[in-house]
Amino acid sequence: MDSKGKLSKILTYTILTVGTLFILVPMYVTIVTSFKTPQECSKSFFTLPRSFYLGNFKEVIGRAHYWTYVKNSVVITVISVAVIIFFAPLVSYAISRNFEKRYYKFLYFYIISGIFVPFQVIMLPIVKQMTKFKMMNQFGMIVLYITLGLIQSIFLCVGYLKSIPKELEEAASIDGCSPWKTFTKVIYPLMSPMVATILILNALWIWNDFLLPLTILNKTPNMWTLPLFQYNFKSQYSFDYNLAFASFTLSMLPIIVIYVFTQKYIISGLTAGSVKD
Amino acid sequence: MAKVTLKNITKVYPGNVTAVKDVNLEIADKEFVVLVGPSGCGKSTTLRMIAGLEEITEGELYIGDKLCNDIAPKDRDIAMVFQNYALYPHMTVYDNMAFGLKLRKVPKDEIDKKVKEAARTLDIEHLLDRKPKALSGGQRQRVALGRAIVREPKVFLMDEPLSNLDAKLRVQMRTEISKLHKRLNTTFIYVTHDQTEAMTMGTRIVVMKDGIVQQVDTPQTIYEKPENMFVAGFIGSPQMNFTDAKIVKEGNNLFVTFGKEKLPIPADKAKVIEDAGYEGKEVVFGIRPEHMNDDAKFMEEHKDSTISAKIEVMEHMGPETFLYFVCEGTNMVARVEPTTTAQLEQTIKLALDMDKMHIFDKTTEVAVI
Numbered sequence: 001m002d003s004k005g006k007l008s009k010i011l012t013y014t015i016l017t018v019g020t021l022f023i024l025v026p027m028y029v030t031i032v033t034s035f036k037t038p039q040e041c042s043k044s045f046f047t048l049p050r051s052f053y054l055g056n057f058k059e060v061i062g063r064a065h066y067w068t069y070v071k072n073s074v075v076i077t078v079i080s081v082a083v084i085i086f087f088a089p090l091v092s093y094a095i096s097r098n099f100e101k102r103y104y105k106f107l108y109f110y111i112i113s114g115i116f117v118p119f120q121v122i123m124l125p126i127v128k129q130m131t132k133f134k135m136m137n138q139f140g141m142i143v144l145y146i147t148l149g150l151i152q153s154i155f156l157c158v159g160y161l162k163s164i165p166k167e168l169e170e171a172a173s174i175d176g177c178s179p180w181k182t183f184t185k186v187i188y189p190l191m192s193p194m195v196a197t198i199l200i201l202n203a204l205w206i207w208n209d210f211l212l213p214l215t216i217l218n219k220t221p222n223m224w225t226l227p228l229f230q231y232n233f234k235s236q237y238s239f240d241y242n243l244a245f246a247s248f249t250l251s252m253l254p255i256i257v258i259y260v261f262t263q264k265y266i267i268s269g270l271t272a273g274s275v276k277d
Numbered sequence: 278m279a280k281v282t283l284k285n286i287t288k289v290y291p292g293n294v295t296a297v298k299d300v301n302l303e304i305a306d307k308e309f310v311v312l313v314g315p316s317g318c319g320k321s322t323t324l325r326m327i328a329g330l331e332e333i334t335e336g337e338l339y340i341g342d343k344l345c346n347d348i349a350p351k352d353r354d355i356a357m358v359f360q361n362y363a364l365y366p367h368m369t370v371y372d373n374m375a376f377g378l379k380l381r382k383v384p385k386d387e388i389d390k391k392v393k394e395a396a397r398t399l400d401i402e403h404l405l406d407r408k409p410k411a412l413s414g415g416q417r418q419r420v421a422l423g424r425a426i427v428r429e430p431k432v433f434l435m436d437e438p439l440s441n442l443d444a445k446l447r448v449q450m451r452t453e454i455s456k457l458h459k460r461l462n463t464t465f466i467y468v469t470h471d472q473t474e475a476m477t478m479g480t481r482i483v484v485m486k487d488g489i490v491q492q493v494d495t496p497q498t499i500y501e502k503p504e505n506m507f508v509a510g511f512i513g514s515p516q517m518n519f520t521d522a523k524i525v526k527e528g529n530n531l532f533v534t535f536g537k538e539k540l541p542i543p544a545d546k547a548k549v550i551e552d553a554g555y556e557g558k559e560v561v562f563g564i565r566p567e568h569m570n571d572d573a574k575f576m577e578e579h580k581d582s583t584i585s586a587k588i589e590v591m592e593h594m595g596p597e598t599f600l601y602f603v604c605e606g607t608n609m610v611a612r613v614e615p616t617t618t619a620q621l622e623q624t625i626k627l628a629l630d631m632d633k634m635h636i637f638d639k640t641t642e643v644a645v646i
Contacts, residue, residue: 167363170330175424176351176380185376189367 034246041242056246065222066229072217073225073251076138077206080145084153085199089191091150092157093183097169108158114151119211127215138223141216145206153198160194161187196265203258207251226251279341279354279431279464280306281327286336288322288488296322298488300336304481309458309465311479313472314511319488320468321436327466328357328434340432351380353432356425360437362417364409364424370396371405374423388427395426398460399453415446422454426461433458435467439474451477472512476500484508506561506642509635515566515599517635518609522562524555524636533562533636536605540582543632546646550636553645560645563635566599569611569627571619579628586611587624602627 033041034056035049060066091111098104130140164187172182188195210227217223226247233244281304288297297319304310312320325331327338329350338345345353356377364373371392378388396402399419409417418438425433438454439447455478458465469475475482476496484491484499484507492504503509509517522535524542531547532539542550550556569584570576576583586602586609593615600611600619611627619625636645 165361165363167359167361168365170328170350171357171359171363171365171424172376173330174328174350174355174357175377175428178351181380186365192367 030245030248030252033241034249036242038240038242056242057250060243060247060250063229065224068222069224069226069229072138072223073207073227074254076141076145076225077203080142080149080206081199081202083142083146084149084202085195087146088150088153088157088198089188089195090183092154092161093187095154096158096161097166108154111151112155114148115155119148123211123215130216136216136219138217141213144212144216145202145209149198149202149206153202156198157191157194160191164190192265196262199262200259204255207255280304280308280339281432281464281466282337282339283323283327284337284339286323286326286338287334288319288326288331289334296488297326300490302483302490302493304464304466306464307462309455309467309478309480310483311467311469311475311481312483312485313469313475314485314491315470317487318485320470320483320485322488323485324357324434324436324466324468327432328355329353354430355432355434356428356430357434357436358418358421358425358438360440362409362421362441364417364420366409368408369405370401370407370409370412370420370423373409373420374427377424377428391427391429392423395423398426398457399423414442415450418442418450422457426457430463432464432466433461435465437469438467440469440471447474454478472514476512482512484511486511502644503635504644506563506637506644509563509637509644513565515610515612517563517565518569518607519561519563519637520605520607520609521559521639523559524550524557526551526556531556533560533634535562535607538584538605540584540629540631540634542634546631546634546636549646555636555638555645559639561637561639561642563637564629565633566610566612568630568633569609570613571600571611571617571625571627572614575630576626576628579630582629582631583626584629585624586627588619588621591619591621600627 029045032047032049033045035052035054037049037053037055040047040049040053095104095108099108126144127136130136130144133140135143168186168190169182172186173179177185208227209225210231213225213228214231217225218228230244230247230251233240233247281302283300283302283304286297286300286302287295289295300319300323302310312323314320322331326333327340329345329348333346340353340355365376368376374392374395375388378391383391392405393402396405399422401416401419401423404412404416404420409420412420418441421438435454439450442450451474454465454467458478467474467478479496481493482496482499483493486507492499492508494502499508499512503512503517506519510519520535522533525532525534525539531542531550533542534540584604586600586604588600588602589608590599590601592599592601596615598613598615598617600613600617602609602611613619634646637643638645
């Protein structure tokens with residue numbers, strides 16, 4: 001390896017190491033703090049807990065309405081993600097296979113233009129509009145997540161569909177598939193890496209989102225999702241770190257489970273062998 | 278099994294691009310027809326229109342006696358083998374082959390029987406549990422063939438199925454497809470740009486250029502009696518030699534002349550040329566490489582029709598030798614015996630078998646003889 005290659009390798013690994021530390025250190029702090037007593041927590045942030053103290057978890061779970069917040073988060077995330085992973089591939093398939101038609105091209109660019117608008121810009125108009133439609137509730141929340149989630153998902157799916165050879169659809173149509181069967185039996189299974197990706201991205205975002213529930217669901221506590229509940233560990237003068245981090249650890253679990261189950265589908269080269277490159 | 282009839286088939290793409298123009302073709306039941314031509318000649322588009330993958334702009338397509346213009350591909354009772362295999366990557370070889378039958382709700386045990394039988398025919402029984410990515414190019418192509426076979430369609434369509442295989446495997450698969458045609462005894466329509474495939478596999482060849490059918494005939498007739506310069510040049514390797522020439526009459530005899538060369542035209546051919554009014558006219562003279570030779574016996578047989586050739590390149594192929602030479606400013610090639618005494622840079626005499634010559638109209642490029 002020449003010196004230039006060596007230098008770029010050192011640089012790459014340095015950046016990756018720093019980046020990894022930025023993720024691992026807060027995660028480490030979150031997990032160890034959730035197992036510490038308040039006294040241990042006040043002594044040092046980074047030391048390991050002396051005993052695995054489970055009282056924090058017990059207290060978090062025992063708080064009023066905790067299971068209601070979990071249910072709210074689960075309902076909103078599951079419904080929103082289910083609708084997104086069903087419709088995004090469908091819409092993207094229609095768009096990608098008709099991209100030469102003006103209407104579909106317009107539709108695509110119209111949809112993805114939403115990527116370029118920051119949420120903070122549309123926050124107030126959304127609140128106003130949702131209030132007018134009487135949708136300042138979980139249903140409204142789900143509609144908003146689906147709308148916003150579809151934008152990025154369609155953008156990703158349309159790009160991915162370009163890598164699926166058209167000959168496969170032609171072979172399917174000769175084999176006896178209707179357009180719907182071609183989609184369900186051939187295209188959708190081949191899109192599983194991308195479906196898994198959008199599932200993880202959207203589940204992570206919706207499960208952890210704070211700003212949107214704060215603007216839409218903050219009226220009554222029984223509508224809250226977990227991030228709003230966690231926010232309440234912080235008061236004007238204090239922060240119950242051990243309780244907050246215990247609730248963070250608890251809420252991380254479902255996302256880790258989703259990741260473990262879906263990551264096997266994110267395999268590059270799933271279409272390998274279908275056509276000669 | 279069915280015949281396929283194309284009546285005035287035309288395909289125009291958006292932007293007024295005509296890919297196929299007024300194709301008329303009658304493919305008999307159990308025939309093996311090869312559509313051949315250079316890239317962009319419309320052969321694949323024609324096949325795709327038969328398959329139902331492209332809409333027909335004008336004309337009528339019949340499979341059997343059924344007008345198929347507006348019938349979906351799945352209802353045409355055809356099977357197609359694609360250039361790039363188009364195997365479903367998420368399915369095993371077995372599922373790839375069974376997919377079409379499952380969609381047609383064929384009973385499970387029958388599917389199993391048909392798939393295993395086809396796999397045995399193609400020698401891919403041991404691959405049935407594998408996914409396409411675990412197969413070599415040749416194995417994938419066999420699976421693609423198997424997928425078509427199990428359907429037992431009326432017509433097999435093949436779009437350059439061998440073009441992605443290496444040379445050795447291509448020759449092997451070529452014979453296997455020919456055997457398959459004999460065994461299945463059904464109609465095959467095969468698209469290729471390779472004239473060797475066309476010549477060796479087809480019972481009839483359709484030569485196409487710029488979306489227009491140039492000639493439809495048996496391989497032998499196409500080779501020996503091409504209807505125009507394009508067909509003459511496209512079929513045969515190395516291709517036919519062409520040179521601008523003139524027809525002259527001296528006494529009762531006709532000659533074809535180019536530069537200082539003057540070659541006598543056999544009487545039967547001379548009559549046709551004369552009757553067609555080409556005496557004294559500029560034409561294109563054509564002769565295939567194997568009809569020129571420096572072999573002593575050949576020279577003796579054709580001693581009146583010899584030319585001077587300056588050898589530029591010699592290619593020893595084993596059973597034959599190609600002599601690339603210049604004659605009167607035109608590059609030509611002769612297929613001679615490997616025992617030839619010709620040397621590089623040497624000017625030698627080559628005899629021409631004028632019974633095998635071709636004359637083309639200089640303007641229309643249509644064959645005169």
